[in-house]
Each structure stands twice: as C-alpha cells, then as structure tokens.
Amino acid sequence: MIIKIGIGSCGIAAGALPVWDVVQEEIGVQGQDIKLEQTGCIGMCHHEPLLEMIYDDGRAYMFGHVTPEIAREIMQAEHPETLDKYLVSTSEQSNEFLSRQVRIALRNCGHIDPESIDDYIKTGGYQALESVVKGNDPEGVIEQIKVSGLRGRGGAGFPTWFKWNATRAEKNPQKYVVCNADEGDPGAFMDRSVLEGDPHTLLEGMAIAGFAIGASQGIIYARAEYPLAVKRVEIAIQQARKKNILGKNIFGSQFSYDIIVKQGAGAFVCGEETALIASLEGERGMPRLKPPFPSQRGYWQKPTNINNVETLANVPWIIQEGGAAFAAMGTEDSKGTKVFALAGKIKRGGLVEVPMGITLREIIYDLGGGIKDGRKFKAVQLGGPSGGCIPESLLDTPVDYKSISNTGAIMGSGGMVVMDEGTCMVDLARFFLNFTQKESCGKCVQCRIGTKRMLEILNRICEGKGQEGDIELLENLGSQIIAGSLCGLGQSAPNPVLTTIRYFREEYEAHIYDKKCPAHQCKELITYHIDAERCKSCGLCAKKCPVQCISGEKKQPYVIDQSKCIKCGSCLEACPSKWSAVIVE
Amino acid sequence: MTCSCQAEDRMEKQFVQADVDLHLMDDILSMYSQEAGNLITVLQKAQDIYGYLPLSVLQHIADGLGIKRAQVYGVATFYTQFRLTAMGKYIILLCEGTACHVNGSERIATALEEELKVSMGETTEDGLFTLSDAACLGCCSLAPVMMINGRAYGPLTPDKACAIIRDIYKQEKMNAEGGVTA
Numbered sequence: 001m002i003i004k005i006g007i008g009s010c011g012i013a014a015g016a017l018p019v020w021d022v023v024q025e026e027i028g029v030q031g032q033d034i035k036l037e038q039t040g041c042i043g044m045c046h047h048e049p050l051l052e053m054i055y056d057d058g059r060a061y062m063f064g065h066v067t068p069e070i071a072r073e074i075m076q077a078e079h080p081e082t083l084d085k086y087l088v089s090t091s092e093q094s095n096e097f098l099s100r101q102v103r104i105a106l107r108n109c110g111h112i113d114p115e116s117i118d119d120y121i122k123t124g125g126y127q128a129l130e131s132v133v134k135g136n137d138p139e140g141v142i143e144q145i146k147v148s149g150l151r152g153r154g155g156a157g158f159p160t161w162f163k164w165n166a167t168r169a170e171k172n173p174q175k176y177v178v179c180n181a182d183e184g185d186p187g188a189f190m191d192r193s194v195l196e197g198d199p200h201t202l203l204e205g206m207a208i209a210g211f212a213i214g215a216s217q218g219i220i221y222a223r224a225e226y227p228l229a230v231k232r233v234e235i236a237i238q239q240a241r242k243k244n245i246l247g248k249n250i251f252g253s254q255f256s257y258d259i260i261v262k263q264g265a266g267a268f269v270c271g272e273e274t275a276l277i278a279s280l281e282g283e284r285g286m287p288r289l290k291p292p293f294p295s296q297r298g299y300w301q302k303p304t305n306i307n308n309v310e311t312l313a314n315v316p317w318i319i320q321e322g323g324a325a326f327a328a329m330g331t332e333d334s335k336g337t338k339v340f341a342l343a344g345k346i347k348r349g350g351l352v353e354v355p356m357g358i359t360l361r362e363i364i365y366d367l368g369g370g371i372k373d374g375r376k377f378k379a380v381q382l383g384g385p386s387g388g389c390i391p392e393s394l395l396d397t398p399v400d401y402k403s404i405s406n407t408g409a410i411m412g413s414g415g416m417v418v419m420d421e422g423t424c425m426v427d428l429a430r431f432f433l434n435f436t437q438k439e440s441c442g443k444c445v446q447c448r449i450g451t452k453r454m455l456e457i458l459n460r461i462c463e464g465k466g467q468e469g470d471i472e473l474l475e476n477l478g479s480q481i482i483a484g485s486l487c488g489l490g491q492s493a494p495n496p497v498l499t500t501i502r503y504f505r506e507e508y509e510a511h512i513y514d515k516k517c518p519a520h521q522c523k524e525l526i527t528y529h530i531d532a533e534r535c536k537s538c539g540l541c542a543k544k545c546p547v548q549c550i551s552g553e554k555k556q557p558y559v560i561d562q563s564k565c566i567k568c569g570s571c572l573e574a575c576p577s578k579w580s581a582v583i584v585e
Numbered sequence: 586m587t588c589s590c591q592a593e594d595r596m597e598k599q600f601v602q603a604d605v606d607l608h609l610m611d612d613i614l615s616m617y618s619q620e621a622g623n624l625i626t627v628l629q630k631a632q633d634i635y636g637y638l639p640l641s642v643l644q645h646i647a648d649g650l651g652i653k654r655a656q657v658y659g660v661a662t663f664y665t666q667f668r669l670t671a672m673g674k675y676i677i678l679l680c681e682g683t684a685c686h687v688n689g690s691e692r693i694a695t696a697l698e699e700e701l702k703v704s705m706g707e708t709t710e711d712g713l714f715t716l717s718d719a720a721c722l723g724c725c726s727l728a729p730v731m732m733i734n735g736r737a738y739g740p741l742t743p744d745k746a747c748a749i750i751r752d753i754y755k756q757e758k759m760n761a762e763g764g765v766t767a
Contacts, residue, residue, distance in 0.1 A: 013738055
C-alpha cells in the first residue's frame with residue numbers, strides 16, 4: 001500500500017506535518033509494508049490536510065480534514081475505506097470538485113512526489129523532451145504549439161507560438177528562456193502549485209522552449225514569498241542535471257541546456273516582462289518602452305522568450321499528445337484548459353483546471369459548491385488588481401479571453417475571488433487601488449500620482465465624506481491612467497474601480513449621498529446597537545468588547561456606548577445566534 | 586567624489602548605522618563579483634546573514650561589486666523584501682491578499698497589533714517578533730493566513746492568531762530558561 005500526504009504550503013498551513021509524523025509512527029508500530037510519500041497539492045484546499053491510501057490493486061481512498069487523531073484512527077482501522085465521515089473522494093467515485101476537471105497543467109500535482117524525478121519519469125515525464133531533441137525539428141515544435149492554440153496563461157493571453165517564433169527568428173546566437181514565476185496577483189496560486197507539486201513539468205517545458213527557439217540557458221524568476229516552491233525547483237534542477245536531462249548534449253544530442261533560479265525580491269510590477277528583465281539584471285524593476293520586445297532585446301540585450309509557469313507546464317503534454325488534442329478543447333479563440341484559483345466566500349476553495357468555455361456559474365456553483373454559510377452571491381473578482389468584478393447577471397459568461405474582457409474584467413492569471421453580500425464593493429475597489437498604488441514603480445506620472453488621487457477619493461467615500469462628482473472624477477482619472485501608463489500595471493490599475501462603478505454604481509451612491517454602506521463594512525458608516533427586547537443580558541458581548549464600551553447588568557438589556565465603540569464587530573460575533581440581539585446598521 | 590546636490594548624503598541618513606562584522610560577506614562577494622547582475626542575490630544573502638541591511642553593509646556591497654552606492658541604495662529601497670531596520674527573531678507576515686481581505690484579515694491585524702503591542706511594520710521591544718504584511722502568500726483557500734518564518738498558518742481567527750503567538754512566546758521563554766542549565 002502507498003499512503004500519500006499533500007505537503008504543499010497550504011497543506012502544511014492546514015497541519016499536514018503532524019499528520020505525517022503520526023502516519024510514520026503508525027507504520028513503524030504496525031510493521032506493515034506501507035510506503036509513505038509526500039505529494040503536492042491536488043487543489044482541494046478546502047479539505048486540507050489530505051491523506052490518500054492507494055491499495056496494491058489500484059483502489060484509492062482520499063481522506064480530508066485529517067488531524068493527527070483522525071490519521072491514527074484511519075491507520076488503525078481494519079477497513080479504513082468504510083470511514084465515510086472522513087472520505088472526500090475515492091477511485092470508484094470521484095467527487096464533483098475533481099470529476100468536472102480536465103487536468104493538463106496540473107496533471108501530476110497531488111499525485112507524484114515532487115522531490116522525486118523517478119516519479120515524474122514514471123508518469124511519462126521527459127519523454128516529450130526526448131522526442132523533441134531526437135526529432136531535431138525545432139520549427140515542427142513551434143508548429144505544434146501553434147496548432148494547439150496555446151496562449152499565455154499569465155495574464156495577457158499572447159499566443160505562445162508567436163513569441164517562440166519571434167525569438168527563434170533573431171540572429172543573435174545567445175538566447176534565453178525566462179520563466180515568469182513571479183506570481184504576484186493576490187488571489188492566484190496555480191503557479192505555486194505547479195512549482196511545489198510538479199517542478200519537473202516546468203523544467204521540461206522550459207527545455208522544450210529552449211530547444212525550439214535555440215537557447216541554451218533558462219532562468220526561473222521565482223517569487224521570494226514562495227520558499228517551498230524555490231526549494232523544490234532547486235531540488236528538481238539538481239536531479240535533472242544528475243541524469244543529464246539538463247546539461248551538455250541532452251539525450252546524446254547536440255542540444256545543451258541548463259536552468260538556474262533567480263529570486264525576486266517582492267515587487268508586483270516585476271510580473272511585467274521588461275521590469276522582470278531589469279530585476280533579473282539586478283536593477284530596480286521598472287518597465288521600459290516596447291519595442292524592442294524582449295524577443296528582440298531582453299536579458300542582457302539578448303533575444304529572450306518569457307513565458308509564465310502554467311503556460312510552460314502545458315507544453316510537455318501538448319508535445320506528447322499533439323497540438324490538435326489541446327485545440328480540441330475550449331472555444332474558438334481560447335483553446336485548451338485554464339487553471340483557476342477559487343477563493344473568497346466560496347464553499348469549496350482551491351485550484352480547478354477546466355476546459356475554456358465553461359461558464360463562471362458552472363465553476364462557482366458546480367465545482368466550487370456555491371457560497372459559504374448559505375449567503376447570497378454578489379460578485380466574482382477575476383484577474384486580480386488588473387481585473388474587474390463581475391456581477392450575478394453575467395454569471396453565464398463563458399470563460400474565454402474575449403468574453404471575459406468584454407465584461408470589463410480580464411482573464412488574468414486566473415484568480416477568482418468570490419464575494420457575498422457582506423463584501424462592500426467600494427471597499428474592495430479601495431483595497432485593489434491601495435495595492436496598485438503601493439506597487440506602482442513610479443515611472444509614469446499618471447500611474448504614480450493618479451492612483452494616489454483615486455485612492456484618496458475612495459478613502460473619503462468609505463469614510464462617509466464622499467462628494468457629488470466623485471464617481472465621475474474616478475472615471476475621469478481612471479481613463480487618464482489607462483491612457484498615460486507605460487505598462488500593464490498602470491494600464492489596468494483602474495479596472496477594479498471602473499468595473500465596480502459600472503456594475504455597482506448604486507453602492508457608490510449609497511456611500512456618497514445616503515452615507516450608508518449597504519454591506520455594513522465601512523466602519524465610519526455603520527453603528528452597532530443592542531436590541532433591548534432581544535437582549536437576554538448574558539453579558540457575552542461586554543466580555544468580548546476590547547474597549548469595554550458595553551455596559552449592563554442582570555435582567556437589564558446591555559447598552560453600547562457609541563462614543564467609545566471602535567466598530568470591531570466583536571459583540572455581533574459574541575451574541576449567540578439564537579438571540580441575535582446585536583444589530584448593525 | 587560626492588555629488589554637489591548631496592542627495593546621496595541625505596539618502597544615507599535614512600539607513601541604520603550599525604557596527605557589524607563585514608567579513609561575513611567575503612565569500613559571497615568573491616563569488617558574485619565576477620559577473621554582473623547579481624546585486625539582488627547579494628542583498629538577499631546579506632540579509633540572511635545580518636537579518637537586515639544597515640548602511641555599512643550596503644556600502645560594503647557597493648565597493649565589493651564595484652558598483653555605485655546610489656545604485657545599491659536604489660535597489661535596496663525598491664523591493665519590499667529588503668529590510669532596512671533590525672527585525673525580530675520571528676517575522677510575522679500577515680497576508681493582505683484579496684481572499685484574506687474579504688475574509689477579515691483586517692481584524693487579524695488589529696488583534697495581532699494589540700497582542701504584540703506594536704503597529705504594522707514594527708518589532709516588539711524584546712526583539713522577538715516583527716509584525717509585517719505581505720501582498721499575497723498564495724494560500725488563498727485558507728484565508729485569512731499569516732506566515733511566521735516561512736511557515737503558513739490558516740484559516741485564522743483573531744483568537745487563533747493570538748494563540749499561535751502566545752505558543753511561540755511560551756516556547757521561547759522555556760528555551761531561555763532551559764538554556765541556562767543546558
């Protein structure tokens with residue numbers, strides 16, 4: 001039997017390490033022939049920590065929310081597969097979250113040990129690279145990518161083959177392949193999952209890209225905030241070098257290729273190609289004007305092809321199965337599959353890989369299980385700080401590049417943050433603007449100063465000091481920033497504000513004219529008070545209040561002193577739901 | 586030769602003056618001074634050694650790599666990863682990502698600030714904890730999340746976050762007491 005435990009950053013955060021220890025201990029005690037393996041993230045973050053038992057006959061049982069105690073119970077049970085209460089998926093009956101997916105970029109995540117190259121090779125890994133190198137037809141490789149219709153998964157959606165072809169066409173013999181692993185969009189974590197769960201796929205994809213364009217050096221620009229990902233990629237590189245899958249004369253051919261990792265240092269703007277190159281060269285990460293494009297003059301002025309992690313993770317599969325197989329999925333302008341990171345107020349959060357063209361509603365309700373705690377859907381934010389908010393009326397929009405950008409949002413890297421009625425859209429817009437304003441590199445005036453001015457306006461609206469004309473001012477500033485910025489950061493920074501104004505204008509108006517926050521989130525616009533009739537004088541709220549502004553005594557309803565209240569909401573939470581005596585308005 | 590506008594002098598005043606053993610950098614500088622483009626890597630390694638980047642270290646790096654001091658100052662201040670003041674033993678990174686924001690990270694921030702009696706970006710008096718925020722830690726399904734010295738914790742409630750801090754504090758205290766006899 002094999003037991004696999006998901007040890008990604010999220011698994012560890014949910015407590016997978018103590019589970020691992022218990023299982024190891026139990027295996028020692030029982031003395032059975034059980035192999036314990038670590039694996040990456042299967043995407044079911046809502047069930048972490050996960051433990052999978054695979055019998056020799058192929059039956060597999062996955063248990064969720066495993067604590068050390070549950071792990072012991074599973075290990076000691078004679079028939080663990082009957083422990084229904086912990087089972088989340090079995091080989092006979094896959095759950096809804098998994099069964100609707102088509103996993104290509106994530107095909108190995110959660111199945112193989114990311115720190116074992118042999119595991120990767122066993123699943124057919126590096127066969128694509130071998131066939132490409134031995135076939136010695138770089139143009140044929142680019143043709144397959146063209147047939148597949150693969151477009152950049154990092155945000156812009158540029159056709160991958162076109163970039164490869166342009167870099168290949170350059171005369172300079174020294175070329176580079178750069179993998180953009182600077183996954184900075186808050187709310188997106190598919191690249192982390194690939195880096196942590198299947199690093200060899202990325203190396204193989206990069207090597208194939210290197211072969212196709214004629215580069216001998218690959219560089220992974222990894223985010224500093226992903227320590228585990230960096231560690232696993234570095235292990236993978238060492239393993240590949242040992243087997244001469246990276247290095248000189250790969251698979252006995254003329255093709256030599258190596259990969260190094262360079263760590264970013266925490267700057268969102270470095271997701272932009274030219275800023276990324278500046279950062280790789282040890283400079284401040286500031287974008288420059290294009291052209292020349294990186295494919296013409298990139299890293300050290302040499303032709304450089306830059307692709308995102310998810311894009312490259314698709315490449316080995318496309319080479320193995322053929323471009324047409326990839327193109328058979330998806331829509332006219334968006335082929336293949338796309339990974340989405342489901343988060344926010346959703347029941348089943350995690351990573352899902354689905355064919356393009358599926359609707360937002362299907363992803364959120366069928367895969368994600370709908371909204372948490374029985375609340376009502378309000379909006380879904382797509383594409384991070386460059387994206388926008390899509391309201392319920394547009395939930396039947398298919399996910400493809402064109403349809404999504406028609407809504408004012410963008411596909412982006414695939415972050416999907418779901419919001420319920422308790423989320424204030426003005427506050428959300430302010431949140432994103434605060435982010436882009438902080439991350440603006442400062443090169444373009446419109447971006448540097450414009451985002452600051454927009455943030456000031458949003459701050460005053462949230463504080464109840466909004467004025468007539470503020471909405472129009474935001475729209476005006478937004479269009480100026482879009483027009484006057486050099487790179488994608490500035491060109492898209494106003495999107496969250498503009499889309500929330502477009503779809504939730506009445507919420508802005510409520511803040512400005514009625515001085516009310518309909519979602520009860522903006523502190524300056526709400527008050528908490530206790531309904532005297534409902535209050536049972538239990539005193540729980542007073543005990544929880546951090547500023548001791550609630551007073552009362554037995555058989556007397558409690559009262560909040562408004563002058564001292566900091567509107568933290570502790571009383572609302574403390575009040576037992578059967579009484580619900582704390583009212584927020 | 587310094588520039589007549591004295592911007593460099595003014596800039597230098599922003600950094601911390603500290604007397605540290607610069608020889609700890611010798612290996613790194615000799616390894617990376619041969620080729621260009623390694624400034625960020627060198628700053629990262631220096632930060633691993635000293636915990637932060639005081640002025641003397643920045644200047645030593647500029648001299649060691651043969652680049653202008655202003656360039657080193659520019660890069661060190663551009664990226665959020667570089668810390669220009671001393672940090673605590675435990676660095677708490679509270680995630681400020683979208684999923685964490687809609688799931689109430691602000692309340693975790695308030696709770697942690699109260700528990701540690703510091704504001705965001707500050708270090709506790711005993712030098713044990715630094716409270717800081719991060720753009721997104723990529724553990725969105727476990728929101729709200731914080732990371733302490735590379736390990737992520739989530740989903741948090743204000744009470745849970747404080748309990749984790751108290752546990753570390755207790756452990757540290759026990760180690761300190763045990764350390765005398767050990």
